Amino acid sequence: MKIGIVGAGQVGASAAYAIALLGTVREIILIDLDPAMAAAQAEDISHATPFASATHVRKGGYGDLASAKVVIIAAGVSQKPGETRLDLLARNAEVFRAVTSEVLTHAPEAILLIASNPVDIMTGVTQRLTGLPAHRVIGSGTILDTARFRVLLGQHLNIDPRSVHAYVLGEHGDSEVLSWSSAAVGASLYADVALANGKPVTNAVREKIDDGVRRAAYRIIEGKGATYYGIGAGLARLVAAIGGDERSVHSVSIMTPDVEGVKDVPLSLPRVLGKNGVLGDVMPEISADERLGLRASAELLKDTLEAVKV
Numbered sequence: 001m002k003i004g005i006v007g008a009g010q011v012g013a014s015a016a017y018a019i020a021l022l023g024t025v026r027e028i029i030l031i032d033l034d035p036a037m038a039a040a041q042a043e044d045i046s047h048a049t050p051f052a053s054a055t056h057v058r059k060g061g062y063g064d065l066a067s068a069k070v071v072i073i074a075a076g077v078s079q080k081p082g083e084t085r086l087d088l089l090a091r092n093a094e095v096f097r098a099v100t101s102e103v104l105t106h107a108p109e110a111i112l113l114i115a116s117n118p119v120d121i122m123t124g125v126t127q128r129l130t131g132l133p134a135h136r137v138i139g140s141g142t143i144l145d146t147a148r149f150r151v152l153l154g155q156h157l158n159i160d161p162r163s164v165h166a167y168v169l170g171e172h173g174d175s176e177v178l179s180w181s182s183a184a185v186g187a188s189l190y191a192d193v194a195l196a197n198g199k200p201v202t203n204a205v206r207e208k209i210d211d212g213v214r215r216a217a218y219r220i221i222e223g224k225g226a227t228y229y230g231i232g233a234g235l236a237r238l239v240a241a242i243g244g245d246e247r248s249v250h251s252v253s254i255m256t257p258d259v260e261g262v263k264d265v266p267l268s269l270p271r272v273l274g275k276n277g278v279l280g281d282v283m284p285e286i287s288a289d290e291r292l293g294l295r296a297s298a299e300l301l302k303d304t305l306e307a308v309k310v
């Protein structure tokens with residue numbers, strides 16, 4: 001399988017590195033406005049492959065995307081002084097208009113994986129710009145927040161985070177909803193296992209973990225300027241799920257017809273991923289408070305998307 005990555009900065013390159021190490025694809029094409037950057041990233045990552053896989057990584061142009069099954073878009077535009085978030089969104093939308101048109105000209109069947117922030121809005125904008133069916137325009141959404149939640153829940157009980165089944169729903173951002181009520185370890189409710197192990201989920205535990213998830217990006221960006229390893233690995237996981245037609249469940253963002261009464265909104269719910277993209281949702285039973293939080297998150301995203309002119 002061939003895939004493309006548009007935007008070979010820290011996120012795009014980390015995704016390429018993780019995908020190359022997993023060895024789930026045959027070829028990765030890196031595209032960037034700065035071709036020297038794309039070439040350097042491809043050369044560097046290709047030197048890791050003899051230790052792990054036969055994946056071929058190279059710099060390319062849009063013409064090289066022919067027959068690509070998945071294209072990740074991680075191209076980023078920075079805010080200029082005095083610019084509002086919505087101004088930035090409008091500029092990003094214009095970048096995405098050009099990028100998606102090029103991608104679909106050369107790889108009309110590709111599934112688009114959006115990573116650029118604000119990822120839910122960029123997912124909605126991409127779907128609007130391309131007119132593709134929602135199941136083929138997939139934002140990384142809360143995969144990273146869900147991973148952060150599982151790491152901290154696992155640490156609290158000293159359990160492998162891969163055996164913790166818990167999801168962050170809604171926005172990839174401040175209004176996200178950590179679903180404590182549906183969190184599980186193996187097939188048991190997390191709260192029950194925690195109580196039985198003498199580590200109950202007290203308000204203090206809940207607040208600490210909530211902060212650890214919700215504020216992670218702010219802390220990491222303050223410490224090192226950007227986050228990229230977590231999302232890089234997450235994008236590699238999504239590519240493997242699509243490429244392998246896995247039908248595995250991931251909290252990704254797509255335009256969703258109805259979420260708690262809010263219509264046509266891009267946000268994350270646990271969804272089944274396979275070779276055609278999103279195949280369906282597996283919405284957990286969540287508490288009344290979590291439902292209210294999800295509705296508020298959906299309303300915020302809906303209002304923001306409606307304000308973007310494309």
Ligand SMILES: NC(=O)C1=CN([C@@H]2O[C@H](COP(=O)(O)OP(=O)(O)OC[C@H]3O[C@@H](n4cnc5c(N)ncnc54)[C@H](O)[C@@H]3O)[C@@H](O)[C@H]2O)C=CC1
Binds near residue numbers: 231
């Ligand atoms: N979804 C998630 O969970 C996460 C998303 N992000 C987002 O990913 C995006 C990228 O972040 P970084 O890689 O750290 O930024 P970066 O600045 O390192 O890389 C962005 C790259 O995009 C390229 N670019 C800009 N306009 C382009 C265009 N029209 N065509 C092709 N390439 C273009 C730039 O030349 C640059 O190399 C940001 O929006 C960031 O907020 C970052 C971390 C997590």
Ligand SMILES: CC(=O)C(=O)O
Binds near residue numbers: 144216
């Ligand atoms: C930057 C970002 O979106 C994150 O690390 O969650």
